Amino acid sequence: MTSTMTAVLAGFGTGLSLIVAIGAQNAFVLRQGVRRHAVLAVVAICAVSDAALIALGVAGVGAAVTAWPALLTAVGLAGGAFLICYGFLAARRVLRPDSEAALSAGGPGAGSARRAVLTCLAMTWLNPHVYLDTVLLVGSLASDRGDLRWAFGVGAALASLGWFFALGFGARLLSGVLSRPKAWRVLDGLVAVTMLAMGTMLVAGA
8 A cells, every 4th residue: 555545544534533523514414414405515515615624734824823813712702603593593493393394305494505505604614623623633634744744635635525425415314214393303402402512612612
């Protein structure tokens, strides 16, 4: 196995270990995937955004980011407030479910594609954890690879791409289970708890 392939696989494993966790972004992609609404757009935004941030980290931008702690604080406050608001909306769906929308995995009740895209962009770019994982952590690990740092970055970006496509398009397999309104309330409850917890942590830590 060549050194380049070893670096790619190492980056892939690192990227996968960082991204496979219940978080605001993953919960949103899962919900969109189950509803089969704007899935390709949402998955593409997440994957391309991660690839761009990883590239910045590999290029050495992480050092510049750490020199501006006020920027991370501002992003943390904005992102935390956004996640808390979204969490309350999900909690409201649990307490006051729309039975007609819950019974369908798609259709008009799923909301506009524009709103889904804007929400996904906000969850991605207003989440300081994304910057810490991609720009700082992956960037610093890639720098240890020397001339193979870009191969490491490619591996991490491929992990992100594979995960989001699997999560977004694989979620439709749950549509049968989620054909019942109670199941949707459980999913929305999970989304609400995740969003509110992460939002509170971001605001408290900013």
